[in-house]
Amino acid sequence: MSVFSDNIRFLRAKKKATQQETADAVLLSRVRYSKYEDGRSEPPYEVLIRISKHYNLSIDLLLTVDIRKYPVEDILQLPDNRIILPVVIDREGNNYIEIVTQKASMGYLSGYSDPEYIESLQQISLPFLTNGKYRAFPAQGDSMPPFKDGSYIIGKYVENMEDLKPDKSYVFVTLNDGISYKRFKARHKISITVAADNSFYKPYDIPLGEIVEIWQYASGIFPEDFEPDYSGNYNLQDMFLELRKDIRNLDDKFSNLK
Structure with missing residues (x-):
């Protein structure tokens, strides 16, 4: 038996359908379909596609994930059937939150x-x-104050791009930048504009095709020695960043004069 055969047997049972009814739906004979369920034969690509469309599940999930472990209804509601594990609660009814550590983030x-x-x-x-x-x-780097190295940003999963709100903060997981914490500014036809809370960094665009996940900022976990800076005084790093910003502005002005 394979993951695929276990999955299609499970899905057929969920639909309370017979092998003949399922075979008819995917344009196969019952004997041929039963071989796939029993693991005696592997389906070709064109059959995989028909079965995938019949159950409204991605081929990737059908072949690689034992979906018996997860509520099918939750999987079906996810964009492209990507696995964001269903919400798991403890005995007190509190949500479990996964922690992506620095090492795990790689x-x-x-x-x-x-x-x-x-x-x-x-x-x-x-x-x-x-x-x-x-x-x-x-949190990584200096582009996401007040979060510094050792802090964690807790985000709530955003299912639809339309739910993004201007000037709200999000964790964007992208193919090029990996995990980054930015403020959403605007949406365009093929990209979105985001900006760091550190004014030294310029806003930039992220192509829609590079976005893997989006998590809206919900809370933060700070290291033990964290102290908010209410004094308005700059430390050496802040002064250095301001100096770099001034130099960059001068370069821009000289470039415009050419």
Whole structure:
């Protein structure tokens, strides 16, 4: 038996359909279809496509993920059937939140759709974060104040691009930049414009085709030694960044004079 054969047997049972009814729906004989369910034969591409369309599940899921472990209804509601594991709650009814550590973030682009990778992540629960799917990502670099190295940004999964709100903060997972925390500015036909909260960095566009996931900022986890800066004084790094910003502005002015 294979994952594929187990999956189609399970899906047929969920539909309460006979092998003959399913075979007719995917344009096969019952004998040929039964061989796929029993694992005695592997279907060609054209048959895989028909079965995938019949169950409204991606071929990738049918071939690689034991969907018996997850509520089919939740999988069907996800864009392109990508695996964002269904919300799991503890005994008190609190959501579990996966923590993508700095080390785990290196493999997130290849593991975000792998149930085993997601299940391997550390988990916490916060009672004030409910009604959604949440995940925590590590802050990196100096472009996302007040988050510094050692902090975690907790995001709520955004299913539809239309739900993005101007000037709200999001974690964008993209093919080129990986995990980044930015403020959404505008949507265009083939891209979106985002900006860092650190004014030194210019806004830039992300092509829609590069976006893998979007998580709206919901909360933060800060390191033990974190102290908000209410004084308005700059540290050396801030002064250095301001100096770089001034130099860049001068370069822009000279370029415009040419």
